[in-house]
Amino acid sequence: MKNFVFTGLILLFSVTASAQVYKWVDEHGKTQYTDLPPPPGAARDGQRLNIKPVPAPANNEASKSKNPADERLEFNKRQEQRKEEETKQLAKAEENKKKCIDAQGQVRLYTDSPRLTVPDGSGGIAYVDDDVRQKKIAEANKAVAAFCK
Structure with missing residues (x-):
């Protein structure tokens, strides 16, 4: 009372x-x-x-701070996710590097060799004509552009 x-x-x-x-x-x-x-x-x-004061914000559950232990757990979880993403990005970069080297080798092979031969599927060798060779060079250049950044 x-x-x-x-x-x-x-x-x-x-x-x-x-x-x-x-x-x-x-x-x-x-x-x-x-x-x-x-x-x-x-x-x-x-x-x-005449300026009226700004009303105090309502005290709701969303604005309350969390338990420090919970905040630490969330922080650790975000940190682990960030590390996983970095690991994935590094693995992808390494894979792209290998593909880049392979694509550059293909470009050199198709441009430097005067006559290309490929297996014909029955154990023999078939010669590649110039149209197919130009297509292969274009494909290899696209691969270089895609993987060698």
Whole structure:
């Protein structure tokens, strides 16, 4: 009961806080905002602005901080995920490097060799004509462009 009366008295005598702010233009033409009335020599008459205080944010569950142990676990989990992503990126970069070297070798093979031979599937050798050779060079150049960045 005593707490109820005390709370009631506080609420009864509390006054909403509103700041008095004055806006006026000084002799140099600059707009000034102050909590004091403008001086008598101000270029223009000052205006009194009534500014209401910003209400306090609602205390909800989302804004409360988590347990430090939980925050640490989440941090460790994010760190592990980041390391896994870096490992995957490094593995992919290494694979692309190998593919790049292979593609560059293919370009050299098709451009430097005057006559190319390929197995014909029945144990024999077939010669590659110039049209097929140009297609192979174009494919190898595309592979170089894709993997050698």
